[in-house]
Amino acid sequence: MLLTISTTHRPATDLGFLLHKHPDRVQVFDQSFGTATVFYPEAGEERCTAALLLEVDPVRLARRAGQGGKGGKGAKGSPDFSLAQYVNDRSYAASSLFGVALADVFSTARGGRCAARPELAETAIPLELVIPALPCRGGVPIARRLFEPLGWTVGAEPVPLDPDFPEWGDSRYLRLTLTGTVRLADALSQLHVLLPVLDESKHYWQGPDEVDKLLRSGAGWLAEHPDRELVVRRYLGRRGHLTRAALARLAELDDVVEDAVAEAVEPDAAEETRVPLNLRRHEAVLAALAEVRPRSVIDLGCGPGQLLARLLATEGIARVAGCDVSVRSLQSAARRLHVDRMTERQQERLTLFQSALTYDDPRLAGYDAAVLMEVVEHVDPPRLEALERVVLGSARPGTVVVTTPNREHNVRYEGLTGMRHPDHRFEWDRAEFRAWAERVAAAYGYTVELRGVGDDDPEVGPPTQMAILTRADTTTTEEAGR
Numbered sequence: 001m002l003l004t005i006s007t008t009h010r011p012a013t014d015l016g017f018l019l020h021k022h023p024d025r026v027q028v029f030d031q032s033f034g035t036a037t038v039f040y041p042e043a044g045e046e047r048c049t050a051a052l053l054l055e056v057d058p059v060r061l062a063r064r065a066g067q068g069g070k071g072g073k074g075a076k077g078s079p080d081f082s083l084a085q086y087v088n089d090r091s092y093a094a095s096s097l098f099g100v101a102l103a104d105v106f107s108t109a110r111g112g113r114c115a116a117r118p119e120l121a122e123t124a125i126p127l128e129l130v131i132p133a134l135p136c137r138g139g140v141p142i143a144r145r146l147f148e149p150l151g152w153t154v155g156a157e158p159v160p161l162d163p164d165f166p167e168w169g170d171s172r173y174l175r176l177t178l179t180g181t182v183r184l185a186d187a188l189s190q191l192h193v194l195l196p197v198l199d200e201s202k203h204y205w206q207g208p209d210e211v212d213k214l215l216r217s218g219a220g221w222l223a224e225h226p227d228r229e230l231v232v233r234r235y236l237g238r239r240g241h242l243t244r245a246a247l248a249r250l251a252e253l254d255d256v257v258e259d260a261v262a263e264a265v266e267p268d269a270a271e272e273t274r275v276p277l278n279l280r281r282h283e284a285v286l287a288a289l290a291e292v293r294p295r296s297v298i299d300l301g302c303g304p305g306q307l308l309a310r311l312l313a314t315e316g317i318a319r320v321a322g323c324d325v326s327v328r329s330l331q332s333a334a335r336r337l338h339v340d341r342m343t344e345r346q347q348e349r350l351t352l353f354q355s356a357l358t359y360d361d362p363r364l365a366g367y368d369a370a371v372l373m374e375v376v377e378h379v380d381p382p383r384l385e386a387l388e389r390v391v392l393g394s395a396r397p398g399t400v401v402v403t404t405p406n407r408e409h410n411v412r413y414e415g416l417t418g419m420r421h422p423d424h425r426f427e428w429d430r431a432e433f434r435a436w437a438e439r440v441a442a443a444y445g446y447t448v449e450l451r452g453v454g455d456d457d458p459e460v461g462p463p464t465q466m467a468i469l470t471r472a473d474t475t476t477t478e479e480a481g482r
């Protein structure tokens with residue numbers, strides 16, 4: 001199986017830096033199931049193409065299946081032999097193995113790391129990816145459905161069984177061409193996930209961390225993919241419990257997953273518990289805010305802006321602001337809120353800006369209330385003190401609503417081995433969150449009230465915990481006579 005990656009970014013040979021593979025060399029990488037070779041058919045200033053060729057060794061593949069953790073057929077010690085293990089199309093079109101080799105050979109590039117060209121690694125560049133023979137269940141329409149929402153122009157032509165005998169019809173392979181302006185790391189992660197999805201055959205054992213791996217590879221694109229349910233289901237090989245766990249966790253990242261998750265929770269669950277957790281979090285935060293009736297609210301670490309949309313729709317809130325350290329998040333917030341189509345008056349109500357909450361920024365001040373929803377756990381512990389100082393010491397809003405996961409609840413997520421999100425730096429249990437909230441409240445002159453969000457499990461507590469910090473010198477709006 002062959003993949004070529006071309007760019008016309010200038011100088012095009014920068015592709016070598018991004019992929020960490022020198023354009024002048026042919027490099028061979030041994031895989032447990034065969035050999036991966038990287039070479040550059042062209043490497044000019046204007047256009048550069050890298051090729052990844054995977055040659056699967058059916059003997060090694062069969063042996064590997066016989067050895068490794070797979071259980072069942074061909075398990076250790078079994079004399080089981082089937083010709084199909086040796087004679088099959090895996091050598092030519094092994095999508096899932098190709099996905100594995102791609103992730104291994106280009107692991108640094110897929111992680112978006114590039115010491116030589118750090119900015120380029122973060123930038124969307126013109127790319128053309130070609131896979132001359134890709135097994136694709138569902139054919140051209142499925143290839144389009146999966147890649148087009150990610151910003152690719154999709155060229156997909158069925159490969160005839162034999163060009164000399166057109167009457168034999170088409171094979172189940174496509175020649176796939178993807179053209180677009182995409183960050184290389186995203187392109188590689190998308191292929192890593194979607195090639196096995198198109199083939200619908202994942203050939204290696206799926207461990208409990210398979211969901212974590214999928215969410216890591218899907219970071220930044222899977223949660224908002226209109227066909228994420230199909231992707232998750234096929235990627236996890238239709239293992240229902242893993243699929244449900246993955247969809248529930250994707251819902252934590254984006255609220256458009258509502259319908260998929262409603263199905264994912266137990267079918268007989270009470271109506272109330274069918275509401276995805278992130279929506280319940282929005283409700284809980286809005287309810288806490290409604291109690292203090294702020295005229296202005298800033299969402300600190302607003303992400304792609306789901307809560308901002310709700311705040312803008314809340315009567316009585318005249319000014320709304322969202323800030324985030326991530327420009328990409330702010331761009332998706334602007335898209336979600338249709339900032340470009342807002343009237344001048346609507347635009348005046350909303351401010352979006354980039355800010356790192358660990359550095360003083362006067363733009364953070366001047367709001368009645370601030371929200372820190374699922375943000376603190378993304379901050380490195382040694383930097384958390386800076387965030388506390390900036391928000392509670394400098395910006396000093398009358399009310400600060402903080403939410404964060406309750407680590408104790410993680411045992412209730414099937415298939416979750418680490419933290420809930422790959423970017424979390426820590427997750428607190430209830431005692432740790434209480435201790436933190438009480439300490440910062442005392443340090444900066446706030447009072448604190450703790451609440452749970454989501455169903456309160458008798459043993460491990462609710463999935464999300466919330467603290468409402470009130471500046472001790474704040475008069476309530478009633479007292480102020482508003």
Ligand code: SAH
Nearest residue numbers: 301302303324325326356357373374375378
């Ligand atoms: N509040 C949103 C997003 C939570 S994800 C929601 O609940 O849906 C965490 C967000 O915090 C991300 O968008 C991330 O970019 C942002 N973030 C992390 N560290 C930050 C920092 N130091 N300053 C500002 N934003 C930060």
